[in-house]
Amino acid sequence: EEARQRAEQLRAAIAAEQVEHRNENLGSLTISAGIACWPENCAEYDELFRAADKALYQAKEAGRNRVVAATL
Structure with missing residues (x-):
C-alpha cells in the first residue's frame, strides 16, 4: 500500500x-x-x-495517467 501511495504521489x-x-x-x-x-x-x-510490467500495461489499457498495483 505504501508503494502504491508513493507512486500515486509521484503521478x-x-x-x-x-x-x-x-x-x-x-x-x-x-x-x-x-x-x-x-x-x-x-x-x-x-x-x-x-x-510490475503486467500492472503497468493494465494502467495503460485503463486509460493511462494512473497507478495500478499487481494482484496475485
Missing part, C-alpha cells in the same frame, strides 16, 4: 507541473505506473518485474 506531482518550451506552454505530462511487491504479488523474486 500527481508530475501531472501538476506545466511544461514550457521556448516560452510556449505545452501543458502537463502524465505517467502510468505498475507496482508489485515481493513476496506479496509473486512467489519467486524473478517474477517481480513481470508482475
